[in-house]
Amino acid sequence: MANERLMERPATLAKDVQIDLLAKMLLGRRFEERCAEMYSLQKIGGFCHLAIGQEAVSVGAISTLQPEDYIFCSYRDHVHAIMKGCDPGRVMAELFGRDTGLSRGKGGSMHLFDAGHGMLGGHAIVGGHIPLATGVAFAMKYQARPQVVLCFFGEAAVNIGAFHESLNMAALWKLPCVYIVENNRYGMGTAIERASAIYDVAQRACAYDMASETVDGMDVLAVREAIGRAGDLARRESMPTLIEARCYRFMGHSMSDPVHGHYRTKEEVEEQKLKDPIKRYFEKLAADGLIDRQGFEQLDAAARRIVDAAVEFAEHSPEPPAGALYEDVYSQPYGSYTRSHQ
Ligand SMILES: Cc1ncc(C[n+]2csc(CCOP(=O)(O)OP(=O)(O)O)c2C)c(N)n1
Numbered sequence: 515m516a517n518e519r520l521m522e523r524p525a526t527l528a529k530d531v532q533i534d535l536l537a538k539m540l541l542g543r544r545f546e547e548r549c550a551e552m553y554s555l556q557k558i559g560g561f562c563h564l565a566i567g568q569e570a571v572s573v574g575a576i577s578t579l580q581p582e583d584y585i586f587c588s589y590r591d592h593v594h595a596i597m598k599g600c601d602p603g604r605v606m607a608e609l610f611g612r613d614t615g616l617s618r619g620k621g622g623s624m625h626l627f628d629a630g631h632g633m634l635g636g637h638a639i640v641g642g643h644i645p646l647a648t649g650v651a652f653a654m655k656y657q658a659r660p661q662v663v664l665c666f667f668g669e670a671a672v673n674i675g676a677f678h679e680s681l682n683m684a685a686l687w688k689l690p691c692v693y694i695v696e697n698n699r700y701g702m703g704t705a706i707e708r709a710s711a712i713y714d715v716a717q718r719a720c721a722y723d724m725a726s727e728t729v730d731g732m733d734v735l736a737v738r739e740a741i742g743r744a745g746d747l748a749r750r751e752s753m754p755t756l757i758e759a760r761c762y763r764f765m766g767h768s769m770s771d772p773v774h775g776h777y778r779t780k781e782e783v784e785e786q787k788l789k790d791p792i793k794r795y796f797e798k799l800a801a802d803g804l805i806d807r808q809g810f811e812q813l814d815a816a817a818r819r820i821v822d823a824a825v826e827f828a829e830h831s832p833e834p835p836a837g838a839l840y841e842d843v844y845s846q847p848y849g850s851y852t853r854s855h856q
């Protein structure tokens with residue numbers, strides 16, 4: 515079995531690390547709840563996809579990284595960006611389309627990007643970033659840098675050609691990339707069993723003799739363990755892994771979609787909410803005697819303060835000047851291109 519290549523890691527985590535994972539999930543949840551509110555108030559325009567319910571995947575996975583490691587993800591990217599170290603105020607300002615945003619307000623929700631923090635995007639084209647992540651992993655190996663690339667995408671992306679081309683090359687060239695399928699069961703309104711010939715997405719790794727693992731994506735510790743093992747394999751042996759994290763989104767596909775639509779029932783959503791990763795993890799920590807309700811409220815209040823400050827920062831940030839539209843489009847100033855073509 516390819517899985518045997520994944521190394522064992524010690525299971526015990528320091529108390530402060532365990533509590534920090536809860537604090538981070540709370541920050542992600544509160545941030546996105548405010549995004550929903552700000553979108554309704556029309557402070558945020560364009561598309562906006564929330565990952566409420568999926569926090570255990572981004573938080574658990576990114577908690578295993580070093581600052582110099584890289585991540586790529588889809589358009590459901592707010593929590594990933596913040597977990598990789600992007601400033602929440604600058605993320606919110608980007609959503610607001612302000613000049614202080616990560617991309618000076620020109621990328622918006624789907625295109626968060628911050629090279630300084632190893633956040634190589636937010637990508638709107640389904641699976642379009644999988645070859646990019648593979649290319650960066652190739653560069654890491656070529657330059658003999660002991661870095662890891664995490665590439666997150668939804669289960670709908672595993673049916674595009676670039677997924678297969680990328681995994682084939684990553685396996686052939688032994689690239690330090692961890693491919694993470696955030697399997698929330700639906701690609702917009704299409705259930706995985708209606709779109710994919712294989713239900714167990716992780717099985718696809720065997721076509722490339724790649725290590726793989728299926729993990730409960732509603733369990734932050736399980737995700738952290740699995741990605742930690744895959745990261746070790748990438749760092750120490752320069753080998754890729756495919757991880758399928760089974761999770762669920764509690765909101766609609768995007769802010770313009772209803773929570774359940776025609777493709778899933780209210781009852782299904784409510785049943786899944788019983789497995790809310792934050793609630794479940796808090797109950798575990800409480801059962802282990804590591805935190806009580808008051809401790810939870812304190813973490814929650816701290817998360818809300820960070821989000822309040824982010825909204826405040828975005829609100830008071832200037833709009834980009836009109837001329838900024840022509841900046842960062844070409845490598846030379848815009849005028850020099852127009853002149854050379856006349
Ligand atoms: C190449 C391409 N085809 C179609 C779309 C339209 N589209 C946007 S999101 C989406 C579903 C993607 O589902 P999944 O990959 O499972 O990610 P999730 O939204 O569940 O996180 C589709 C088809 C697109 N953005 N890019």
